[in-house]
Each structure stands twice: as C-alpha cells, then as structure tokens.
Amino acid sequence: xxxxxxxxxxxxxxxxxxxxxxxxxxxxxxxxxxxxxxxxxxxxxxxxxxxxxxxxxxxxxxxxxxxxxxxxxxxxxxxxxxxxxxxxxxxxxxxxxxxxxxxxxxxxxxxxxxxxxxxxxxxxxxxxxxxxxxxxxxxxxxxxxxxxxxxxxxxxxxxxxxxxxxxxxxxxxxxxxxxxxxxxxxxxxxxxxxxxxxxxxxxxxxxxxxxxxxxxxxxxxxxxxxxxxxxxxxxxxxxxxxxxxxxxxxxxxxxxxxxxxxxxxxxxxxxxxxxxxxxxxxxxxxxxxxxxxxxxxxxxxx
Amino acid sequence: xxxxxxxxxxxxxxxxxxxxxxxxxxxxxxxxxxxxxxxxxxxxxxxxxxxxxxxxxxxxxxxxxxxxxxxxxxxxxxxxxxxxxxxxxxxxxxxxxxxxxxxxxxxxxxxxxxxxxxxxxxxxxxxxxxxxxxxxxxxxxxxxxxxxxxxxxxxxxxxxxxxxxxxxxxxxxxxxxxxxxxxxxxxxxxxxxxxxxxxxxxxxxxxxxxxxxxxxxxxxxxxxxxxxxxxxxxxxxxxxxxxxxxxxxxxxxxxxxxxxxxxxxxxxxxxxxxxxxxxxxxxxxxxxxx
Numbered sequence: 001x002x003x004x005x006x007x008x009x010x011x012x013x014x015x016x017x018x019x020x021x022x023x024x025x026x027x028x029x030x031x032x033x034x035x036x037x038x039x040x041x042x043x044x045x046x047x048x049x050x051x052x053x054x055x056x057x058x059x060x061x062x063x064x065x066x067x068x069x070x071x072x073x074x075x076x077x078x079x080x081x082x083x084x085x086x087x088x089x090x091x092x093x094x095x096x097x098x099x100x101x102x103x104x105x106x107x108x109x110x111x112x113x114x115x116x117x118x119x120x121x122x123x124x125x126x127x128x129x130x131x132x133x134x135x136x137x138x139x140x141x142x143x144x145x146x147x148x149x150x151x152x153x154x155x156x157x158x159x160x161x162x163x164x165x166x167x168x169x170x171x172x173x174x175x176x177x178x179x180x181x182x183x184x185x186x187x188x189x190x191x192x193x194x195x196x197x198x199x200x201x202x203x204x205x206x207x208x209x210x211x212x213x214x215x216x217x218x219x220x221x222x223x224x225x226x227x228x229x230x231x232x233x234x235x236x237x238x239x240x241x242x243x244x245x246x247x248x249x250x251x252x253x254x255x256x257x258x259x260x261x262x263x264x265x266x267x268x269x270x271x272x273x274x275x276x277x278x279x280x281x282x283x284x285x286x287x288x289x290x291x292x293x294x295x296x297x298x299x300x301x302x
Numbered sequence: 303x304x305x306x307x308x309x310x311x312x313x314x315x316x317x318x319x320x321x322x323x324x325x326x327x328x329x330x331x332x333x334x335x336x337x338x339x340x341x342x343x344x345x346x347x348x349x350x351x352x353x354x355x356x357x358x359x360x361x362x363x364x365x366x367x368x369x370x371x372x373x374x375x376x377x378x379x380x381x382x383x384x385x386x387x388x389x390x391x392x393x394x395x396x397x398x399x400x401x402x403x404x405x406x407x408x409x410x411x412x413x414x415x416x417x418x419x420x421x422x423x424x425x426x427x428x429x430x431x432x433x434x435x436x437x438x439x440x441x442x443x444x445x446x447x448x449x450x451x452x453x454x455x456x457x458x459x460x461x462x463x464x465x466x467x468x469x470x471x472x473x474x475x476x477x478x479x480x481x482x483x484x485x486x487x488x489x490x491x492x493x494x495x496x497x498x499x500x501x502x503x504x505x506x507x508x509x510x511x512x513x514x515x516x517x518x519x520x521x522x523x524x525x526x527x528x529x530x531x532x533x534x535x536x537x538x539x540x541x542x543x544x545x546x547x548x549x550x551x552x553x554x555x556x557x558x559x560x561x562x563x564x565x566x567x568x569x570x571x572x573x574x575x576x577x578x579x580x581x582x583x584x585x586x587x588x589x590x591x592x
Contacts (some may be wrong), residue, residue: 109579194312263439
C-alpha cells in the first residue's frame with residue numbers, strides 16, 4: 001500500500017467523514033437498510049397492516065417445500081434465463097469488445113454506439129417496440145415475415161404463448177445486454193500494452209485464440225471482473241420484462257415468471273410481504289454467489 | 303504458412319484486414335440496430351402505413367401525426383404533458399447533479415484522504431456494486447412510507463442519488479490524479495475543500511461525465527418510483543406517462559403513438575451518450591476491480 005504525505009495529514013480525518021457523509025447517509029437509507037429489512041422481514045409474517053409476526057424459517061421452508069409455482073416454474077425459468085443472458089451476454093460482450101478493439105477509431109466508435117444503444121433504455125421503454133414486432137395477428141411484423149417466407153401458415157400469438165415467451169425474453173434481454181460492462185471491457189483491451197502482443201507473437205503464440213486466452217484476458221482481469229458483475233446485476237435487474245411483454249403478472253402459464261416477478265406477485269399483489277422478503281433474500285443470495293464465483297475466476301494473484 | 307504477427311490493438315488507420323472483422327460483427331450489429339431504426343420509422347408513420355398489410359418496415363411518407371396525438375391524449379386526460387415533462391426535468395436534474403456532487407466528494411475522500419474505516423467502506427461499496435435494486439423494492443417501499451415521502455418529489459430523487467457504480471468509477475479515476483499535485487496545493491496552504499474544488503474536480507471531468515450519464519440513464523426512464531411511491535397523478539414523471547401510453551395502446555392506431563412515446567424517451571439518452579462517449583471510454587479504462 002502506498003503511503004504519501006497526503007495520507008499522513010492529520011486533519012484528513014475529520015473532513016474525510018464530512019466529504020463522505022452525504023453519500024453514506026443515502027447509501028445506508030436506501031441500500032443497506034432495505035437489505036437489512038428484507039432479511040428481518042423474511043423471518044416474519046407481514047401483511048403491511050398488522051405488526052410483523054415472527055415465524056422463524058417458516059417462509060424459507062415453505063418456499064422450498066410448499067411453493068410449487070416457485071419450484072416448478074420460477075426457479076427453472078430464472079436459472080435458464082440467467083444462464084443464457086448472464087454468461088452468454090457476457091461472453092458475447094467480450095468477443096465483440098475484442099473484435100472492435102482491432103478496428104480503427106471511426107468504425108469502432110460507430111459499432112460500439114450501435115451495440116451499446118439498446119442498453120441505454122434499460123429495456124423498459126422499448127417494450128412497446130417488441131410488442132409491435134411480436135404482435136399476435138397476421139399484421140404483426142414477425143408473423144407477416146414468417147408467413148411470407150412460408151415458415152408458418154397461421155399467425156402465432158408470440159407473447160402470450162407459453163412456449164415462446166421465455167425464448168423471446170432471452171432474445172430481448174440479450175439485445176439490451178451490451179451495457180457498461182461491454183464498454184469497460186472494450187476500454188480495457190484498448191488500454192493493453194501493444195508490445196506484449198508483439199512479444200507474445202515472437203514467443204510462439206500462433207493464433208488469435210491463443211492470444212486472447214494467454215494475453216488479452218490476463219492483462220485485463222480487473223475489467224473482466226467489473227464486466228462480469230455488471231452482467232450479473234443487469235441480468236437480474238432486467239427480470240421484469242416478461243411481465244411487460246405479456247402484459248400480465250403472473251405471466252401466461254407462468255412461462256415467463258422470473259424470481260423478480262415472484263417477489264412482485266407476493267409483495268404488491270398478495271401483500272404477503274414476509275414471504276416476498278424471503279424470496280428477495282434468496283435473489284440477493286443468488287447474485288452474491290455468482291459475483292463471488294466471478295471474483296474467484298478473475299482475482300489477481302499477488 | 304505466414305508467421306503470425308499478433309493482432310494490432312487500436313490500429314491507427316483503416317486496413318484491409320479490418321474488413322473481415324466488420325463483416326463478422328455485421329449480422330449482430332444489424333440485429334442490434336434494426337429495432338432502433340424500426341422505432342424511428344414507426345413513430346413517423348401516418349395512419350394508413352400503420353394499418354398497411356403486409357406491414358411495412360420503413361416509413362414512406364413521414365408525418366408528425368403520432369406526436370401530435372400524443373400531446374392531445376394528455377390534454378384529454380386532465381393533466382397536461384407539460385406537467386410530466388416538468389416533473390421529469392426537476393427530478394432528473396436534481397438526481398444527476400446531486401449524484402455527481404456526492405460521488406465526487408466521497409470518491410475524493412476514499413481515494414486521497416486518510417481516515418479510519420476507509421478500506422472497510424471501499425469493500426462495502428464494492429460489494430454494493432452487485433446490488434440489484436428490484437430485489438429490495440418492498441423494503442424500499444416500506445422505508446419511503448415510514449419516512450413520509452410518499453407523494454413527494456423526494457421519493458423520486460433520494461433513492462437514486464447514491465450509486466455504488468458511480469462512486470466506484472469516480473474513485474478509480476481520482477486514483478490516477480498524481481499525489482504530488484495535491485501535496486503541492488497543501489503546501490501552499492489549501493484546505494481539503496479547496497483541493498477538492500480546484501484540483502480534483504477539473505482533473506476528473508471524464509469521470510464526472512460518466513457519472514452524469516449513468517445517473518441520467520437510471521432516473522430518466524425510472525417508472526418504479528411513480529408506480530410505487532406516488533399516488534398523485536400530477537406528481538408522476540414523463541417516463542411513467544409514456545409507459546402507460548405504450549402499454550394501454552394495443553390497437554394498431556395506438557402503436558404509432560406508443561412508438562413516438564418510446565422515441566421521446568430514447569433520444570435524450572442517445573444524444574447525451576454521443577456527446578460524452580469519449581469521456582465515458584476514458585473513465586472505463588480505469589474501471590477494473592482489483
């Protein structure tokens with residue numbers, strides 16, 4: 001650790017807290033305290049009117065043993081969705097960043113803008129767009145196209161058909177997944193030292209793939225980790241799109257029901273806040289596990 | 303076989319070899335781009351083109367009808383659209399500005415000042431990077447209720463100001479500011495605040511731009527606060543209004559209006575990013591988690 005004159009300054013102490021306190025106060029009220037409340041509520045039965053009643057691990061036990069919808073639909077949907085959109089989107093973002101880094105400035109900037117722009121809307125504002133494209137009658141754009149090509153003969157009701165909802169959600173989520181993490185990885189590769197690449201070629205790296213595995217990724221591990229964390233958060237944060245696309249919670253036959261929708265269903269539709277809080281804690285746990293795994297993967301070895 | 307020369311990262315000029323790469327990413331670029339082109343076209347389609355069968359992708363006779371209808375729809379609902387715009391502007395402006403001020407102040411302390419608990423706080427903030435706001439929507443709702451902020455601008459504003467990602471990026475960027483520069487200022491008798499204002503702030507403009515854009519993206523399209531914490535229609539934001547329009551209009555005629563609404567939400571984001579993209583890339587170069 002670097003110690004300089006500044007860090008030895010005596011009065012740094014008091015004013016440091018002054019500089020930090022506005023951020024920290026809001027950080028605690030809206031991030032830390034809600035997390036603590038979620039954990040506390042998850043051990044209670046709370047209908048928002050009466051005072052929470054302590055129930056121990058009952059909510060968690062019910063979640064695992066009684067909640068058929070959770071076990072049968074929500075969990076498998078979430079796992080499938082998260083595995084494709086999370087790692088899939090992440091690998092895609094890295095490969096695109098790698099490809100773009102080998103272009104000169106103008107085409108690179110234009111392409112980066114194209115890939116990044118869907119993520120700017122966070123998916124929400126663009127739901128209407130996908131609703132129009134996947135509209136269920138013969139005037140729908142996808143239906144019309146597929147019928148012209150002779151692939152289908154009858155219009156498909158894409159967004160309320162249990163078979164198609166989840167795949168469509170995955171496509172939409174991937175479409176908007178090239179966010180901050182993608183930009184970070186692109187910047188990380190561009191910042192790499194060019195002489196390492198030349199030296200590696202002399203030392204026997206013979207193709208792009210080797211170069212990517214042995215040079216590019218190791219030199220930008222910190223950015224890879226930042227990108228991974230952003231991918232995980234984005235994946236779960238985007239979980240509401242199923243309800244937005246199909247227009248109902250629960251989604252038709254629970255086909256697009258993800259863990260986030262389950263929380264909303266129990267919390268704001270059934271007002272079983274204690275149970276919903278338990279589901280929230282499970283979600284936070286899942287995110288934490290994924291992030292920890294990525295840290296293991298990309299930790300800098302000292 | 304020719305000897306492998308190693309790929310050149312960030313080449314200075316355009317070469318033939320780059321065409322291969324462009325061709326390889328082109329299908330994906332089209333997949334990303336087409337929906338955006340589509341929403342542009344759709345928003346400007348006149349009624350007969352919206353109803354056209356088979357449906358048309360591109361607009362042939364662009365009009366502003368849909369935008370006009372959008373503004374009329376709000377007049378008939380009792381609350382003028384200007385009210386939503388006003389709410390959104392106030393909320394967005396306040397969140398972006400306070401987010402910048404708070405992140406840079408906290409980033410300065412975490413990067414350059416010495417105090418107890420510094421490394422713990424940094425760890426906590428790094429953990430908070432993986433915070434998923436939707437997971438705690440219920441406790442947040444309870445917190446805001448308890449604080450009595452329902453139906454208040456503060457309910458839109460306060461929950462969004464502290465952004466762990468923003469603080470993280472700003473702090474990483476301040477780490478790059480040479481300590482000698484700051485030492486010299488202290489020698490000249492400057493206080494911490496003076497150093498923050500006249501040395502740190504001018505040197506970290508790219509990080510400020512990035513933090514602004516991240517805050518803007520969060521707050522501008524945020525519908526959660528209007529949905530959950532606000533019951534008074536006149537206190538809700540443009541994003542919320544556009545979202546209800548987009549969801550209510552399932553008929554083909556309404557699609558044009560919905561597309562126009564989406565476009566209005568999307569354009570400011572796009573313009574802001576195009577203006578600030580150089581600063582954003584500059585900041586992202588220091589984004590690694592170690």
